[in-house]
Amino acid sequence: MKACRKWYTLAVNEWHIMPVNRWCILAVNHWHIIGCKMTTPAKLLSGGQKKLVMLARLVVQNPQLLLLDEPDNHLDLPAKRNLERLIASYPGCVVIISHDRYLLDEVTSHIAELENGRLTLYPGNYTAYANERALRRLRQQQMYAAQQKEISRIEAAIKRFELWASVVVNERHIRQARARQKMLDRMDKVEKVSEARRMTLEMAGWRGSNKVIELEKVRKTFENGRTIFSGLNLTLWHGERVGLVGPNGAGKSVLLKQLLDPEAISDGQIKIGPSSKIGYYAQEHETLDDDQTLIDAIRLTAPVSRETAVAFLHKFLYTYDQMQQPIGKLSGGERSRLQLARLVLEKPNLLILDEPTNNLDIHSIEVLEETLEEFVGTVLVISHDRYFLDKVVDRVVELRNGRLAEFIGGYTDYLAETADAG
Ligand SMILES: Nc1ncnc2c1ncn2[C@@H]1O[C@H](COP(=O)(O)OP(=O)(O)OP(=O)(O)O)[C@@H](O)[C@H]1O
Ligand SMILES: [Mg+2]
Structure with a gap:
């Protein structure tokens, strides 16, 4: 606690060097930005770590009104708990956008629903809403x-x-x-109750190799000499649904990227089944080009006419105006749907998904869950979404402190087995 009384500077790449008070030290300590020095450039931080630093930066400013746009995306479970505590005890007013039903239940006193251009206020938490x-x-x-x-x-x-x-x-x-x-x-006309349109996600998959992924003593050491993991062994068989979990910054995304480029590992071997076709969903949408229009992005993924691309994008709930705009203008959820749309066109039988539910609204998450259930092929998915993992995976692999640990059963079984993860 002595450190908390001191003032530090947090130098984060392109951001200002700024004084950081007790709140920030608490935030950073609590949310353990593990393994990273305070001087690590922001672009090298993991998705969750970036969120934590952004939250810490906000909190030190101690504003009367905190506006949080999906602050929980990418956060691991302990960090979500800390966020819940922070919001619940925050002396000022907090407005939070989130699709996490658990979080909303814990921290909110009112829910404002924005639908069809109209805002409706409901007293109480998410369940009450x-x-x-x-x-x-x-x-x-x-x-x-x-x-x-x-x-x-x-x-x-x-x-x-x-x-x-x-x-x-x-x-x-x-x-x-x-x-x-x-x-x-x-007469005051009563409006007809309209059902929100759901996206259509047709991803059937197909039967490929029996042994889909095999990792043998895999090690990854970065150019700066830091070894993020070593001695990783893992085999995935056709049809399995595996959840890759672990704290923020554990190296989960780095591990998935190695599967796409097995040559990039520092030691060991990665084998991908010869009849496996990978479909990759990137955590921070790195696979999307902000300058392309949506129609171009679709036509560059599959040789289809402009009309077919428009009809296809319509299934993913885009308006014709949006389809002609550059991807850079899309919201987080719209980007997520576009990544899913491209996956459909790639016709994979091995899905490697890095936090696919971040940004997606509840309807779209349900569609994704249903699609993955029917998918003929193998799914390896990283997620911090408890509800989603429970629905989708039947085997959990945890990456922590550079090592992999196996858990048979769903996410609830995993939580029950690991005292500190709950
Ligand atoms: N090229 C690199 N050089 C040095 N460190 C790196 C490099 N790339 C990633 N890292 C570090 O590796 C760690 C793991 O990053 P990764 O993105 O895999 O985490 P993660 O487990 O996916 O976390 P999250 O749940 O927050 O997404 C981070 O601390 C990150 O800063
Ligand atoms: Mg990640």
Whole structure:
């Protein structure tokens, strides 16, 4: 704690050198930016580490209003817990955007829903919101049905009066028709409950090699001399769904990148089955080119006409305007969907996915979960999303302190076995 009283400087590459107070030291210590010196350039930090430094930087400014846009993405479980504690005890006001249902349940007192350009405020946490929303929608649906019935009744009456007025010219009938028309015009119309459109993700996969991935005594040492892992052994068989977990900065993303480029390892051997076709989802969307338009990105992935590319992108919920814009303008979730779209076109049978649910909304995560369940092929996926892992994987491999440990069973079994991970 003595260190907490001192002031430090955190020099992070292109960022300013700034004084860092007790909050930051606590943040950095608590969220253990493991294995990294304070002077490590930001571009070399892992996805989670970058988020932690950004959060620490925010917190030292101690603003009255904290605006957090998906701060939990990339964070490991202990870091998420710390974030939950930070938000819950923050003296100012916090507005947080998140798709993590657990986190929202823990920290929020109100939920604001932005849908179809309209903001609706619900008191309570996420569960309260979900229940209240379902109730409101049910009520709205019933009111809509009742009002539609009433409208049909009035419209039929108007037609009747108009018919009578045309047969026997009678002012009274005309007045009655007009009065009812006015009634209709003045009526507060109840909107039909609209269901959010879901993306379509058709990724069937196919049967390839039996032994899909084999790692033997794999070591990776960076140019700066740091060994991130060594002696890694792992075999993946056709059809397996394996979750690769471990704390932020453990080297998970580095390990996946070695599978794409087995020559890049420092020692040992990586074998990929000869009839395995890899589909890779990059954690920070490095595989997307910000300057390309969405249509170009699709047409460069598969030889399809412009019309086919447009129809295909439509399944991933893009508007025609967005399809013609550069990828650089897309939101995080839109980038994630584009990576998934490209994976579909690549027709892989070995999916190597690095945190695919980050940024995705809950509907899209559900679609991804369903697709992975049906996928004929092998899935190796990194994620910190407890819900997703529980649904998708049946074997967990943990990378920690440069070593791999195996756990048979789903993510809940893994949590139960590892005291510190829960
Ligand atoms: N070229 C490099 N030179 C030196 N260090 C590097 C290099 N590339 C990555 N690192 C370091 O390797 C560590 C592991 O990074 P990696 O991105 O694999 O973490 P991760 O386990 O995927 O974490 P997260 O859950 O946060 O995504 C980090 O500390 C990172 O700074
Ligand atoms: Mg990573």
